Amino acid sequence: MPPRKDTPGRTGRQSPSVGRTTSRSRSGSLRTSLLLLALVPSLALAVVWAVASSQLLSEGLDIRSQYTLGRLVSRQSNDLLYDMQLERRYSVTWLTHPNSSSSHAQLSAERNNTDGVLRITTGYNLNSYTDRIHTALQPYFEAFQRIQLPNLRARVDQRDISPEEAANDYSAVLQAMMTAIRNVWQVQEGQLVTAAEPTSMMMFLSEDIALEDTIITQAMSNGRLTAEQRAQFVLQVGAQRSLLIDMVRRQGPDDRAVIGKIVTSADWQTMASVENEIINDASPGAHASMALPSSTKQWRPALDWVETQLIHQIQVDTANLVSLQGSTANSLLLDQGAASLAGLLALITSAVLSWRVTSSLLRRLSGLREATLELAEVRLPEVVARLNRGEQVDIRTVAPELDYGTDELGQVAKAFNAAQRTGIGSAVALADSRRGFQKVILGAARHTQNLVNRQLSLLDDLERKHQEPEVLEGLYQLDSQTTRMRRYEENLVIIAGGRPRRRWNEPVALADILRSATGEVADYQRITVRLDEGPGIVGHAVSDVVHLLAELMENATAYSPTSCPVWVRADSVGKGIAVEIEDRGIGMSSEEYAAVNQRLVEPPEFDVLALSEDPRLGTFVVALLAAHHGISVTLRPSAFGGTSAIVLIPEELIVRDVSAEDLGSESLMPDASMPKPLPKKLSSTPVPAAITSAAPTPRVAPLIAPVAALPRAVDTSAAVPGGEGPQASPPPLPQRVPQTNLVQELRHEPAAEPVPEEEEPRSSARPTASAIAAFQRGTRHARHARPNETPRSTAPTADASKKDFPR
Numbered sequence: 001m002p003p004r005k006d007t008p009g010r011t012g013r014q015s016p017s018v019g020r021t022t023s024r025s026r027s028g029s030l031r032t033s034l035l036l037l038a039l040v041p042s043l044a045l046a047v048v049w050a051v052a053s054s055q056l057l058s059e060g061l062d063i064r065s066q067y068t069l070g071r072l073v074s075r076q077s078n079d080l081l082y083d084m085q086l087e088r089r090y091s092v093t094w095l096t097h098p099n100s101s102s103s104h105a106q107l108s109a110e111r112n113n114t115d116g117v118l119r120i121t122t123g124y125n126l127n128s129y130t131d132r133i134h135t136a137l138q139p140y141f142e143a144f145q146r147i148q149l150p151n152l153r154a155r156v157d158q159r160d161i162s163p164e165e166a167a168n169d170y171s172a173v174l175q176a177m178m179t180a181i182r183n184v185w186q187v188q189e190g191q192l193v194t195a196a197e198p199t200s201m202m203m204f205l206s207e208d209i210a211l212e213d214t215i216i217t218q219a220m221s222n223g224r225l226t227a228e229q230r231a232q233f234v235l236q237v238g239a240q241r242s243l244l245i246d247m248v249r250r251q252g253p254d255d256r257a258v259i260g261k262i263v264t265s266a267d268w269q270t271m272a273s274v275e276n277e278i279i280n281d282a283s284p285g286a287h288a289s290m291a292l293p294s295s296t297k298q299w300r301p302a303l304d305w306v307e308t309q310l311i312h313q314i315q316v317d318t319a320n321l322v323s324l325q326g327s328t329a330n331s332l333l334l335d336q337g338a339a340s341l342a343g344l345l346a347l348i349t350s351a352v353l354s355w356r357v358t359s360s361l362l363r364r365l366s367g368l369r370e371a372t373l374e375l376a377e378v379r380l381p382e383v384v385a386r387l388n389r390g391e392q393v394d395i396r397t398v399a400p401e402l403d404y405g406t407d408e409l410g411q412v413a414k415a416f417n418a419a420q421r422t423g424i425g426s427a428v429a430l431a432d433s434r435r436g437f438q439k440v441i442l443g444a445a446r447h448t449q450n451l452v453n454r455q456l457s458l459l460d461d462l463e464r465k466h467q468e469p470e471v472l473e474g475l476y477q478l479d480s481q482t483t484r485m486r487r488y489e490e491n492l493v494i495i496a497g498g499r500p501r502r503r504w505n506e507p508v509a510l511a512d513i514l515r516s517a518t519g520e521v522a523d524y525q526r527i528t529v530r531l532d533e534g535p536g537i538v539g540h541a542v543s544d545v546v547h548l549l550a551e552l553m554e555n556a557t558a559y560s561p562t563s564c565p566v567w568v569r570a571d572s573v574g575k576g577i578a579v580e581i582e583d584r585g586i587g588m589s590s591e592e593y594a595a596v597n598q599r600l601v602e603p604p605e606f607d608v609l610a611l612s613e614d615p616r617l618g619t620f621v622v623a624l625l626a627a628h629h630g631i632s633v634t635l636r637p638s639a640f641g642g643t644s645a646i647v648l649i650p651e652e653l654i655v656r657d658v659s660a661e662d663l664g665s666e667s668l669m670p671d672a673s674m675p676k677p678l679p680k681k682l683s684s685t686p687v688p689a690a691i692t693s694a695a696p697t698p699r700v701a702p703l704i705a706p707v708a709a710l711p712r713a714v715d716t717s718a719a720v721p722g723g724e725g726p727q728a729s730p731p732p733l734p735q736r737v738p739q740t741n742l743v744q745e746l747r748h749e750p751a752a753e754p755v756p757e758e759e760e761p762r763s764s765a766r767p768t769a770s771a772i773a774a775f776q777r778g779t780r781h782a783r784h785a786r787p788n789e790t791p792r793s794t795a796p797t798a799d800a801s802k803k804d805f806p807r
Contacts, residue, residue, distance in 0.1 A: 088170035143176030387431030507536030560585035
């Protein structure tokens with residue numbers, strides 16, 4: 001069942017992929033896409049490498065910066081911590097024992113120690129260290145600025161502050177200092193964090209014990225602990241013992257052994273027993289004070305020894321930690337440098353590989369593109385040129401296949417090979433078809449030419465047999481039509497790639513060529529030729545030059561009013577001879593002039609379709625003839641509003657060193673197969689009007705005087721001077737000597753004419769016919785229309801409407 005009209009059949013379906021890519025908008029070229037494909041991953045990898053290397057390098061530099069800082073100020077920081085604790089104790093002692101002069105002396109001495117260490121620790125320029133260290137030390141400096149140590153000391157000296165308030169201010173500075181040190185030690189390296197944590201815990205342990213001492217120092221003034229002091233003391237002891245347990249759990253074996261010696265020492269046990277007595281004393285109530293135990297006298301010596309041991313161990317652990325930071329920083333920087341270098345090498349390798357792959361693809365694509373351009377711009381034109389020359393073309397030789405492998409690009413190359421074979425095969429088939437068509441046209445044109453030549457022979461025979469004026473006039477018109485028909489058939493021969501059969505072996509005068517070309521134009525009466533004594537044209541170019549000029553002259557008469565003349569001028573120029581054909585028509589636009597001149601300079605290839613759309617065969621024929629002989633043809637506007645055609649005949653086609661007598665003499669002796677020669681030159685003798693009316697001759701100035709056509713009924717005044725004839729009615733035609741103005745080679749013996757008797761009433765027709773026949777035979781060589789004879793003049797006919805150049 002056939003498909004419905006509104007539903008496409010299977011044969012009309014398209015593959016889904018057909019036309020899909022053409023509808024997509026493409027941004028950028030394939031080269032840009034490949035470069036982006038190579039650059040984007042490389043840039044992304046470069047960013048990842050830069051970020052990772054920056055982080056690793058930042059961590060390593062941070063540890064090295066911490067190592068440098070610790071190497072400079074770690075010992076002084078620990079000393080400052082211990083001195084600040086002592087200054088706090090002595091300040092509380094001074095405030096709780098106002099009558100003790102020794103306590104103030106101890107306070108002053110300790111202040112000097114603190115100031116010395118403080119100047120060292122605050123005198124370092126910290127601008128060269130990392131931002132993290134600046135951030136970690138910021139609370140420490142802010143605490144010093146907040147308490148304003150000089151003002152605090154002045155208030156202590158003046159006893160303008162309570163012991164509890166003074167102890168709290170010093171404790172705030174100590175807490176900020178220990179927090180800053182612990183924050184400085186907090187790095188991303190796990191080994192350093194593990195080693196730094198017990199050391200910082202030991203500092204806080206020392207501070208908790210020092211705070212216990214501060215509370216007991218406050219109670220020593222009256223020997224009793226208030227309930228608040230006792231509660232605070234209990235909290236400090238609990239914090240200290242909890243921190244000790246946590247510290248021992250975090251320490252390594254060596255540090256655990258050291259702290260074990262301190263904890264198991266007699267002084268530590270004495271300090272612990274005092275703590276236990278205060279904690280376990282159940283005598284006071286919740287709001288009552290309690291007396292210090294008697295063992296408190298042993299508190300201070302035991303505490304001093306424990307504090308000394310703890311500070312010493314803090315110094316040792318800090319030194320070990322700083323050393324570990326240095327080695328860790330070096331190792332980390334080396335590892336990070338190696339990792340960064342490896343990442344850089346990977347980045348470079350990836351970029352190089354991506355670039356090489358992309359470059360390889362681009363080279364292959366460029367090669368495929370060059371092969372495509374070579375096919376379109378070099379090989380196909382060469383194949384077409386060879387085919388136009390009639391050569392045989394082997395497709396496999398002129399179109400070798402491209403080998404780009406079996407990948408996707410190779411598949412594109414295979415598709416290109418198929419397209420290449422199809423394109424060249426189509427060109428070969430088209431050329432074969434065109435050659436066949438040209439052969440058909442050429443054969444038909446040759447056959448028609450033979451018929452035309454036979455018709456011209458028959459016309460010649462009839463012109464010799466019939467000498468009545470009325471019959472001769474009709475024969476001449478038929479002869480003119482046949483002559484033009486021959487030229488049109490020669491147009492087909494030229495278009496089909498053949499050459500006309502009319503040939504001359506020797507040079508022919510330019511005047512004869514202009515006369516022959518004028519004789520092939522219908523409206524020859526309107527053409528005026530102006531030519532000085534000119535040179536000759538080489539024999540092999542005579543036929544084509546006559547044909548070319550005849551086409552241009554006929555075009556000039558066809559596209560100009562019938563009342564306007566057409567001027568033909570020939571002059572010698574620097575590069576040869578210029579023949580100008582000027583009409584007074586309507587002309588063309590500048591675009592049309594440019595288009596026609598372009599076609600005349602570059603003859604188009606034979607194309608039936610193009611010719612059918614714009615069938616200007618004359619333009620094509622003129623262009624082919626001009627290109628064959630190197631003749632330049634240019635159209636331009638005329639001063640009269642029409643068109644001026646300039647034909648520049650090159651010097652190679654001109655014969656200047658041959659005398660006028662030689663032109664058309666021996667050189668015009670043809671072979672049996674060649675056309676009869678043109679006359680050597682035009683005669684300046686006036687031709688009788690009756691003869692010119694029957695066998696017209698183009699007007700040439702100044703070589704030939706213009707001859708006016710006379711009416712059929714000829715007046716006696718039109719006779720040639722010296723001629724005599726009877727005065728009877730109708731008057732006789734002028735008498736002339738046959739073949740007087742023909743060159744010697746063209747003369748022949750005319751047939752014998754019967755002598756008219758005077759008494760015969762119709763005797764005037766026979767001399768007229770004889771004169772016409774004689775003149776026709778004498779000028780036949782200038783307007784002969786068949787092979788072996790010269791072109792003959794033609795009368796106006798209806799075929800003049802066939803135009804080639806728009807005017």
